[in-house]
Amino acid sequence: MVTRGGQRTDPVAVGAALDSAHRSDWGRLLALLTRQLHSLDMAEEALQDAFTLAVTAWQRSGLPAQPAAWLLTTARNRAVERLRRDRVLRSKLPLLLHLGMEPGPEEGPEMSTIPDLRLRLLFTCCHPALAIESRVALTLRCVGGLTTAEISRAFLVSEPTMAARITRAKKKIAAAGIPYREPSDAELPDRLGGVLAVLYLVFNEGYSASTGDVAIRRDLCEEAIRLARVLVALAPDEPEALGLLALLLLQHARRDARFDGAGRLVLLPDQDRTRWERGAIVEAVALLGRAASHARLGGYQLQAAIAARHATTDRAEDTDWRGIAALYAGLEALTSSPIVTLNRAVAVAEYEGPAAGLSIVEGLAADLPSYHLLHSTRADLLRRLGRDAEAAAAYRTALALARSPADRDLLLRRLAEIGA
Amino acid sequence: MQYLFLIYGDETAQYTPEQERQTGEAHGAYWQMLHDHGVVRGGERLHASGTATLLRRPADGGDDRLVTDGPFTETKEQLGGFYLLECSDLDKALEYARQLPVGPGGAVEVRPVNPFMSVDEQG
Numbered sequence: 311m312v313t314r315g316g317q318r319t320d321p322v323a324v325g326a327a328l329d330s331a332h333r334s335d336w337g338r339l340l341a342l343l344t345r346q347l348h349s350l351d352m353a354e355e356a357l358q359d360a361f362t363l364a365v366t367a368w369q370r371s372g373l374p375a376q377p378a379a380w381l382l383t384t385a386r387n388r389a390v391e392r393l394r395r396d397r398v399l400r401s402k403l404p405l406l407l408h409l410g411m412e413p414g415p416e417e418g419p420e421m422s423t424i425p426d427l428r429l430r431l432l433f434t435c436c437h438p439a440l441a442i443e444s445r446v447a448l449t450l451r452c453v454g455g456l457t458t459a460e461i462s463r464a465f466l467v468s469e470p471t472m473a474a475r476i477t478r479a480k481k482k483i484a485a486a487g488i489p490y491r492e493p494s495d496a497e498l499p500d501r502l503g504g505v506l507a508v509l510y511l512v513f514n515e516g517y518s519a520s521t522g523d524v525a526i527r528r529d530l531c532e533e534a535i536r537l538a539r540v541l542v543a544l545a546p547d548e549p550e551a552l553g554l555l556a557l558l559l560l561q562h563a564r565r566d567a568r569f570d571g572a573g574r575l576v577l578l579p580d581q582d583r584t585r586w587e588r589g590a591i592v593e594a595v596a597l598l599g600r601a602a603s604h605a606r607l608g609g610y611q612l613q614a615a616i617a618a619r620h621a622t623t624d625r626a627e628d629t630d631w632r633g634i635a636a637l638y639a640g641l642e643a644l645t646s647s648p649i650v651t652l653n654r655a656v657a658v659a660e661y662e663g664p665a666a667g668l669s670i671v672e673g674l675a676a677d678l679p680s681y682h683l684l685h686s687t688r689a690d691l692l693r694r695l696g697r698d699a700e701a702a703a704a705y706r707t708a709l710a711l712a713r714s715p716a717d718r719d720l721l722l723r724r725l726a727e728i729g730a
Numbered sequence: 731m732q733y734l735f736l737i738y739g740d741e742t743a744q745y746t747p748e749q750e751r752q753t754g755e756a757h758g759a760y761w762q763m764l765h766d767h768g769v770v771r772g773g774e775r776l777h778a779s780g781t782a783t784l785l786r787r788p789a790d791g792g793d794d795r796l797v798t799d800g801p802f803t804e805t806k807e808q809l810g811g812f813y814l815l816e817c818s819d820l821d822k823a824l825e826y827a828r829q830l831p832v833g834p835g836g837a838v839e840v841r842p843v844n845p846f847m848s849v850d851e852q853g
Contacts, residue, residue: 437820439820439824485842485844486820486840486842487731487733487817487818487819487820487823487842488819488820488821489818489819489820489821493821497821
């Protein structure tokens with residue numbers, strides 16, 4: 311047996327090795343086991359068993375040279391044992407024969423020879439036939455390897471609620487016959503959009519930081535970036551996947567500058583740009599260049615291009631607002647979203663003046679009556695035009711609609727600034 | 731796997747004879763396509779829900795069947811027909827469901843058939 315040491319291993323070291331394996335290999339091992347067992351549920355159970363068995367086995371015999379291979383082989387053997395025991399699953403016997411028992415875990419394959427099927431798993435977890443909350447939870451659980459407890463904390467629901475949501479989704483995958491495969495070329499644009507939307511949702515859940523534990527929310531952002539990296543590695547020629555990764559990196563690069571020492575939200579023009587993460591920005595710009603080489607523009611690329619304009623401008627007053635407004639106009643044409651129009655209005659106000667921005671915002675009032683950012687944007691523009699009484703009223707409307715403490719705090723500060 | 735396509739629509743909507751004829755032709759062409767692909771196992775159009783008769787067993791477990799006039803639920807959207815298809819997976823089923831002719835606002839519910847009680851697997 312190839313181990314480091316061969317004697318009893320410190321439980322702390324075993325715990326750390328298992329955490330690391332969980333983080334880096336869970337999704338890949340689950341994806342492979344799911345194909346072999348034809349059941350996501352069974353695969354997950356077997357892999358969970360393997361992680362549990364590893365705690366005592368690794369403490370007793372030392373860390374295996376190939377932890378992932380050990381886990382894979384052990385999970386497979388556990389699944390075979392379970393199938394043999396389970397009378398109800400007799401119908402799976404042919405599968406059992408095909409699968410067979412593996413040699414001892416220590417002789418498992420090298421991780422580099424294990425096929426990476428995470429993309430399949432990702433498409434299954436993000437299938438449009440599942441409810442959107444289920445897609446997010448399943449993706450984090452199955453592909454990201456987060457525990458149900460971690461996911462429930464991030465989304466502020468109880469652990470039993472989250473466990474039930476995941477179980478229900480897995481039941482639907484099995485009963486409804488949601489396939490475990492990558493979509494065909496014809497289906498891909500549609501389905502890829504669904505996967506990107508889930509990753510974006512995961513990121514935003516962490517980024518908006520409206521409630522909950524800050525550390526967990528930061529983890530969520532990093533998890534979304536990690537999954538986007540997996541997607542880009544597995545589908546390197548999809549410009550929108552590149553665009554999404556670039557967008558997430560750019561937004562995350564600003565994380566340390568978004569809040570001041572007192573934990574208050576700091577808006578883009580007021581952020582200390584030296585606290586932006588340069589490495590991430592450089593990487594994102596390069597990703598956007600790669601995406602552009604495919605000449606297939608999309609919403610994530612445009613959003614990332616806008617974020618990149620900001621991220622590569624050293625002083626707020628040098629911002630290329632005209633260019634940014636043009637990018638928003640492109641996004642507007644693509645999405646017809648009034649929220650995009652609102653953002654364009656902000657950019658227009660910066661180079662054509664607040665009156666021009668305000669006239670665009672006024673046209674959106676009917677589309678976004680209860681969107682707090684419409685009212686706060688309108689208030690900002692009115693304030694800049696010296697119409698303080700109207701500005702105060704708009705800030706108060708925004709305050710009544712805003713939910714996050716950081717947003718409310720900012721609006722209260724604005725109200726104080728105009729003496730209202 | 732087998733999938734049941736349940737077709738729902740507003741049965742109070744009025745159609746001209748010409749629209750009726752077009753709908754009939756659309757379903758004829760759809761059936762032919764399913765047949766050519768070898769996936770169809772059945773399918774019918776239903777009379778309006780006003781022709782339905784409901785039998786309900788008492789909640790307390792009694793063995794009577796209370797017979798009443800009308801469908802299971804009294805809503806505007808009613809079951810108007812069904813198809814039964816044999817498909818490899820949900821994506822394949824959805825591909826066919828997407829092509830099913832439905833009126834404006836109409837909907838198709840795709841339900842997987844639960845195979846556990848099929849004859850050859852009992853006992």
